[in-house]
Amino acid sequence: xxxxxxxxxxxxxxxxxxxxxxxxxxxxxxxxxxxxxxxxxxxxxxxxxxxxxxxxxxxxxxxxxxxxxxxxxxxxxxxxxxxxxxxxxxxxxxxxxxxxxxxxxxxxxxxxxx
Numbered sequence: 604x605x606x607x608x609x610x611x612x613x614x615x616x617x618x619x620x621x622x623x624x625x626x627x628x629x630x631x632x633x634x635x636x637x638x639x640x641x642x643x644x645x646x647x648x649x650x651x652x653x654x655x656x657x658x659x660x661x662x663x664x665x666x667x668x669x670x671x672x673x674x675x676x677x678x679x680x681x682x683x684x685x686x687x688x689x690x691x692x693x694x695x696x697x698x699x700x701x702x703x704x705x706x707x708x709x710x711x712x713x714x715x716x717x
Contacts (some may be wrong), residue, residue, distance in 0.1 A: 609679075629638040659680070666676035683689050 630708075631636045662676055662680060663673070666673075671679075683692070
């Protein structure tokens with residue numbers, strides 16, 4: 604069974620309806636085992652854990668470059684998780700979509716207040 608096209612998709616890339624409908628259904632025991640392994644490897648909890656580990660490693664690298672010791676970095680990470688104001692601050696990760704707010708038209712027109 605050829606699932607290579609699915610594995611080659613990038614985060615944020617769409618999988619079309621026709622691709623999903625034309626996807627092969629695992630029938631043999633080896634195919635089912637392979638499919639179950641793909642599902643197991645891509646569980647949200649495992650992916651989130653890997654992402655947190657990568658971010659912690661990145662925090663350590665950046666913190667050391669800024670002259671912070673490990674205790675300072677852990678304090679900042681804790682503050683970002685618990686502080687009522689800082690908890691709302693999140694980085695924009697690749698593949699995430701933010702709500703775009705457009706400019707209101709007509710605010711600069713001459714007859715706005717007439």
